[in-house]
Every structure is written in structure tokens, then in C-alpha cells.
Amino acid sequence: MLLCPSLVTTEIGLLAFLRLFLKKLERDLENENGGAGVYSASLKKHYLLANDEWKEDIPPGILDGHNVADFLDPDILERCEELEREEGLRLEEEAAQDAFMIDGHDELTEEQREILGKIRKKKAMLIQEHRMKKSTAESRPIVPRKHDKDRKFTTKRLGRQLTSMGVDHTAAVNRLRNQSRGRKRERSLSRADGDDAMDVDGQHSDKKLRTMSRSRSKSRPIEEVVPGDGLRDTAQKKKAIKKSRDSVKNRNKEVAVERRTASSPP
Known part of the structure; x- marks a missing residue:
């Protein structure tokens, strides 16, 4: 052309x-x-097919009683054989490694076998301790009392269970009681001092609390001038407050017909 x-x-x-x-x-x-x-x-026009006329065809889901998606990969049989060969090689390597470990143990001396047994025993003990630590109460969250409605988690129940197992529960119960006691004001009063001492100490403690407590701040009058208001004195502030109230009062006196919306400037 x-x-x-x-x-x-x-x-x-x-x-x-x-x-x-x-x-x-x-x-x-x-x-x-x-x-x-x-x-x-x-997006079908980018397909790489043997014939470009096949790009817009709708692929069937089931053909001759078989799922077409199972046969989309033309190399699926070769890939399966490759996976089987890889699995066989892996099993052979594991078997050879196990045989080497067994043969190696036969070549060890009596002292080396004893050391190896201690190492394996220590490893097993560490694994067991780790599992026990994960299963104990130290690694579990504390159940709040509001969720323990049936009172299942109590020190009495714990004591009965430990006693039935033949374990002294005194130390465990005391530790739980110390943990459950929150941080409070130290109790300076003692019941062994008698009622009179408690009354005297109670009066002193109440007086101390009253002196340490913070009283309510004094309210500031509305007419008082605060730095930053932009007013000169109290009289000017009273006048400004009165004008503000009068403007609201006059606007509220209008009925629905008299109310209007001023047009905003362009």
C-alpha cells in the first residue's frame, strides 16, 4: 500500500x-x-493456545464424566512420578542415616555410651519439665472472680485436692492468699491493742485524712474578668453579657413566619 x-x-x-x-x-x-x-x-485474548479461535470459548466443567480441572496440567503424570522419586530418595536417605546412627553406637566405648545415655536422659527431663510448666497454673491466665460464679477456684477446694493427693497444701494456700491480697493502705491499727487504742488511733487517722483531703475549689463569678477575655473590667463584661442575652431573647420572640435566613455574601 x-x-x-x-x-x-x-x-x-x-x-x-x-x-x-x-x-x-x-x-x-x-x-x-x-x-x-x-x-x-x-483478558482471554492474552491466552496462549494452539489456535487463537479457542480464546473466547467457554471451557466445560464436566466432560465425559470427569472433572476438567483435574486434567488441565498436561505434565501432571510426569510431576507425580517426579514426586514419587523424590519421596523414595528421601526415605532412602532417612534409612541410611538411621543405619549410620545404629552402627555408630556399636562403635562407641562403654564410657561414651554412658555419657550419651545421660545426655538423652537430661534432654527428656528438660522436655518433660517444659511440658509440665506449660500445664501448670503459672502459665495460665488468672480467672477473675466475676467469671467464677460457681466458686470452683477456691483455696479450700485446692487444699482438699492436694490433701487427697498426699501433698502438704499449706505453702500453696499461703502463697495464693498473699497473691490475692492487693496493694492497700498499710494497717497501722492492731486488734490486739484493745478497743481504746483503736478509738484513739482511729480519731487521729480520720483527722489526718481530713487534713490531706482536697477541698472543692471556689466557684468563679461569671462577671469576673479573666485574662484573655478581651474586656477591660467587670462592668464592661456585665454589659457584654446583657447584650448577648438580649439578642437571643429578641430572636426567640419571633414566630415561625417572621423567622428568616439572611443571604450569605458571595
């Missing part, structure tokens, strides 16, 4: 030339098929 040079130099000719020799973009296809919101790009 021959093009006239004068035609190519013009704008229309240049557009025609570009349409002939350049690849059509998705934007061009969108404009030709209804524009944005109407055109939907097709």
Missing part, C-alpha cells in the same frame, strides 16, 4: 497512518465500544 507524502503530512493523514501501522490500544477499543463504564476489557 502506497501513501502520498502530502497526505501523511496533514493531521488527518497522520492519524490514518498511525491507525494502519500502530497497535490498537485498550483506550481505542474502549472508545469504539461505548466508552468508560460500558466497555469491559477481555
Whole structure:
């Protein structure tokens, strides 16, 4: 196809030339098929098939009683055989390693076997201690009292269980009681001092609490001038408060018909 040079130099000719020799973009296809919101790009045109006419075909889900998705990979049999070979090699390596470990133990001396037995025993004990530590109450969250409605988690019940197991529960119960006691004000009063001493100490403690307590701050009058109000004195502030109340009062006297919205400036 021959093009006239004068035609190519013009704008229309240049557009025609570009349409002939350049690849059509998705934007061009969108404009030709209804524009944005109407055109939907097709992703099937990028499929790599033996025949390009198959790209827009709808693949069947079931064919001849078989699921088509199970046969999409053409190399699936080769991959299965490769996995089986890999699994066989792995099993052979594990068997060879186990045989080496057994043969190696036969070559150890009596002292080395004893050391190896101690190491394995120590390792087993560490694993058992770790599992016991995870299962004990130290690693479990504390159940709040509001969730223990049936009172299942009590020191009395713990004591009965430990006693039935033949374990002295005194230390465990005392430790739980010390943990359950929260941080409070130290009790300076003692019941062994007698009622009179408690009365005297109670009076002193009440007096101390009253002196340490913080009283209510004095209310500030509304007419008092505070730095930052922008007013000169109390009289000017009273006048400003009165004008503010009068403006609200006059506006509230208007009925629904008289109310209007002033037009905002442009």
C-alpha cells in the first residue's frame, strides 16, 4: 500500500497512518465500544493456545464424566512420578542415616555410651519439665472472680485436692492468699491493742485524712474578668453579657413566619 507524502503530512493523514501501522490500544477499543463504564476489557485474548479461535470459548466443567480441572496440567503424570522419586530418595536417605546412627553406637566405648545415655536422659527431663510448666497454673491466665460464679477456684477446694493427693497444701494456700491480697493502705491499727487504742488511733487517722483531703475549689463569678477575655473590667463584661442575652431573647420572640435566613455574601 502506497501513501502520498502530502497526505501523511496533514493531521488527518497522520492519524490514518498511525491507525494502519500502530497497535490498537485498550483506550481505542474502549472508545469504539461505548466508552468508560460500558466497555469491559477481555483478558482471554492474552491466552496462549494452539489456535487463537479457542480464546473466547467457554471451557466445560464436566466432560465425559470427569472433572476438567483435574486434567488441565498436561505434565501432571510426569510431576507425580517426579514426586514419587523424590519421596523414595528421601526415605532412602532417612534409612541410611538411621543405619549410620545404629552402627555408630556399636562403635562407641562403654564410657561414651554412658555419657550419651545421660545426655538423652537430661534432654527428656528438660522436655518433660517444659511440658509440665506449660500445664501448670503459672502459665495460665488468672480467672477473675466475676467469671467464677460457681466458686470452683477456691483455696479450700485446692487444699482438699492436694490433701487427697498426699501433698502438704499449706505453702500453696499461703502463697495464693498473699497473691490475692492487693496493694492497700498499710494497717497501722492492731486488734490486739484493745478497743481504746483503736478509738484513739482511729480519731487521729480520720483527722489526718481530713487534713490531706482536697477541698472543692471556689466557684468563679461569671462577671469576673479573666485574662484573655478581651474586656477591660467587670462592668464592661456585665454589659457584654446583657447584650448577648438580649439578642437571643429578641430572636426567640419571633414566630415561625417572621423567622428568616439572611443571604450569605458571595
